Amino acid sequence: MIKLEKISRVWPEFAIRDITLEVSAGQYLVIVGPTGAGKTLLLELLLGIHQPDTGRVFIGERDVTALPPEKRGVGMVYQDYLLFPHLDVARNLAFGLRYRERGGEPSGKRVDEIAELLGIRHLLHRYPHTLSGGEKQRVAIGRALVPEPNVLLLDEPLSALDRGTASRLRSELKTLHAAGKLTILHVTHDLSEARQMGGPIALIKEGRLDAIGAAEDLLRRPPTVFAANFFGAVNLYKADVERTSGGVRIAAGPIVAESTQAEGTLFLMIHPDEVVLLPGSPADRINHLCGEVIALTDEGHYVAVQLRVDGLPAPLTAYVSRHSVRSHMLELGGVVTADVERAIHILRE
């Protein structure tokens, strides 16, 4: 288990602020965020290269806040491999054994085991500069695994590799994780890579934890506008908040929702694949909007329909099937009814 408790660290040019994060043992957490959000620094805080100004770091049950990196049992793999160029692959792999020999187990055995696992046995006597990118990254991962760390930190491990190699290594990482009891934190700026790893995702924004949850939840119910935008949301509208006797009424133009929460600025997000298009002008029903079709874009498996709706600051997008386009005879300039009742999601700024 890893626990970060209110970690803050201020540098002259950047700051990590108040990050609290818990990763249970054996979990595979992907940390995403735009470039420069502080993802690598967060890993290096966990590794012990940087010390937090305030807050505490736990690995397992141990408070490791004051421990140097070599005492933490944390493996680190960087995007650019950083193999030791003066050592061959075997000695790169065995580097950590000198310091963490366990119960007299012959070191050669552990190196062989890991080399076998990662399919790099044939490379043991080669030097790093003769290896391909994918081979280098396998060696780097193997080198981190040999001393049997409790936690493996991966900093953009696949970003420098070509697509084929990256996707092979990605599935190998999943297998590796499934086989062991290793806790893995994997940093990436690539959203699709994050989703394909299948585990929970933490989103970092400007040194703060913006959102954390299962990939599916963050995609369908992002808690913040930043998360919604990062996960590619369309149809975001700033809402007016109005207290009523029954609760809080939230409205963006003609779209209306109820909420129990009324703090801060709220936004409404309309899931484009939950919008139901009905032919003709709407009857006077709540969240049935009258829209004029201003664009039809064939996206392959579905059609994106853009509607101009009176009172909405930006067009509303709905994803519909080709069948619906035909049966409702959707065409540019036509008028349709968009039922958004089941498509509304409320989020914070």
Place this chain on the structure above:
Amino acid sequence: MTKVEDFAGEPVERRALPDSGGFSAFSWLLVAIPLAAVFLLLDRYWIAAAILATAAVWAVRGRESKNRNYAPLAVFTVAGGVLVFFIVLPILNLLFTTDPSRIASTARDPAVQAALSITLSAALIATLISLLFGVPLGYVLAREKFAGKALVEGIVDMPVVIPHTIAGIALLFIFGRGGILGAPLNAHFNILLSDTYWGIVLAMLFVGLPFIVNHCRDGFLKVDPRIEYVARSLGATYLQAFFRVTIPLTWRALLSGAIMTWARAISEFGSVAIIAYYPKTINTLLFEWYNFFGYTYTKPLSALLLLIALAIFISLRAVATLRRAEH
């Protein structure tokens, strides 16, 4: 190189390709002609002829750079050629016009041998001390950011710009018989630096330090600190990571820094002569001979020293070449 024609039908070079490194006008103006001129002046006609012949052969074989228009560069290149000529002429003159048997007999002179061994050994000790203090400082300068870092880097470079006689005087006020540190050292430990071997080491250390510190810093800057982080994550302490990863990746930079420092120490005269005129270093001896016997008398000794300096210089370049070959 592909020949391309512009709209007026004139042949132009396709684009500024990385130069092929072949024989070009530069080779003539910066290498062949200056060196041939030097050897002509030294009456070594056959060497001059050989240089020009080699250049001609290379020029014929190096066809690939013929399309380039060198005219705009001619002024710069000719100026460069004059510079090369100016450096090479006095050096080769000294080597080629000194009787080798006189160099050999000078090398057997006991006074020369004594001075030489003092110089080389004192310079070596100064170099080792400079490594001891310069490597850590270079590492800190390469790795850390702190207020006043630029000041420290400026201070480290000061011995390069201070006239060395002045450095000698300044050191004398500190380490001399009545100096701020020299007096207590003399009184309590019976250590005397003025006019002793250790005074020579001290002066050499002072003028040599900038070289070792700057070489070390530049060498360490080329090592990504994250490779040290990886070593730490694998269980190495700060010092273990430094010695098992950083040093193996920088030892050539450290070695070339040490050779530079050693060479600088060997060539030091100004501050050494002021702090410790005795025991005589080789430069002090040379200066004395020049004063008493005139400059022709010092020629064999000068040639001998020049040979030693060249040997050091060539070994330095060999280390640098090794370093490039490895990357």
